[in-house]
Amino acid sequence: MHRIGWLRAAVLGANDGIVSTASLMVGVAASGTSLANVLLSGVAGLVAGAMSMAAGEYVSVSSQSDTEQADLAKERKELEEHPEHEHQELTHIYMNRGLDENLASQVATQMMAHDALGAHLRDELGITDVASAQPVQAAFTSALTFSAGAFLPILLAILAPGNSAQWVVSVGSLVGLIVLGVLSANAGGAPVGRSTFRVAFWGAAAMALTALIGHLFGVAGA
Structure with a gap:
């Protein structure tokens, strides 16, 4: 990859x-x-x-890079204005991957505390440093x-x-x-x-x- x-x-x-x-x-x-x-x-x-x-x-x-940048700006704004909603989104993503609700919520909390924007770009939008457009x-x-x-x-x-x-x-x-x-x-x-x-x-x-x-x-x- x-x-x-x-x-x-x-x-x-x-x-x-x-x-x-x-x-x-x-x-x-x-x-x-x-x-x-x-x-x-x-x-x-x-x-x-x-x-x-x-x-x-x-x-x-x-064009791909422009789309990624637009998603990044949108995600950054949502994190600033609706952090609780974004936490719930991340929790549901981890639940869909097999974690129970309690553990998924804990993982979401720790991931957002470490790098909230990076966690959402990677786990919600699928944007990583490896796959980003150049x-x-x-x-x-x-x-x-x-x-x-x-x-x-x-x-x-x-x-x-x-x-x-x-x-x-x-x-x-x-x-x-x-x-x-x-x-x-x-x-x-x-x-x-x-x-x-x-x-x-x-x-x-x-x-x-x-x-x-x-x-x-x-x-x-x-």
């Missing part, structure tokens, strides 16, 4: 970087265009995607990991021999997605097989679809 703040943004960014950039490049390559145009599409996709990810994460997580961290992590992921298919296209860029990018990117699935599963303590299958399946589907579209438009253009 201590890793969830950066892990979600990191996995999403790297996965999207590989899938979107590789798919874009595979689609362009399937149209029969030159390697220079394939690389240009990859670099453009990297820059646009990194900025989009950063902006999207910042806006969405900022917009700048999420935006920076998403942009950085997207760029790292997007760099893989670009590098593969540069190293691809002859006219094999489409296949080298496709296979190499799938390998990268599988490695990403393994790493994210290990970092988050999730089943490796399921995480790996998810990223590989959707990555393959995206590249296959864009390759088909690129081929159809390439044939039509010819």
Whole structure:
């Protein structure tokens, strides 16, 4: 749980970087265009995607942060104006978790004496330091990991021999997605097989679809 703040943004960014950039490049390559145009599409996709990810994460997580701050202000005001009611709320929360009324009331009293606002944020609203929104961290992590992921298919296209860029990018990117699935599963303590299958399946589907579209438009253009 201590890793969830950066892990979600990191996995999403790297996965999207590989899938979107590789798919874009595979689609362009399937149209029969030159390697220079394939690389240009990859670099453009990297820059646009990194900025989009950063902006999207910042806006969405900022909205979450605004909501948390509004809840914090509301809870602080209620504690100042209606402390007895807030004590009853906390008591009922602990009773619903299995404590009898007497013990729940004692626990609520001690928790409020120690940190009333923190107790209500944590136990009533589910807001903790671990789960609290951090917009700048999420935006920076998403942009950085997207760029790292997007760099893989670009590098593969540069190293691809002859006219094999489409296949080298496709296979190499799938390998990268599988490695990403393994790493994210290990970092988050999730089943490796399921995480790996998810990223590989959707990555393959995206590249296959864009390759088909690129081929159809390439044939039509010819």
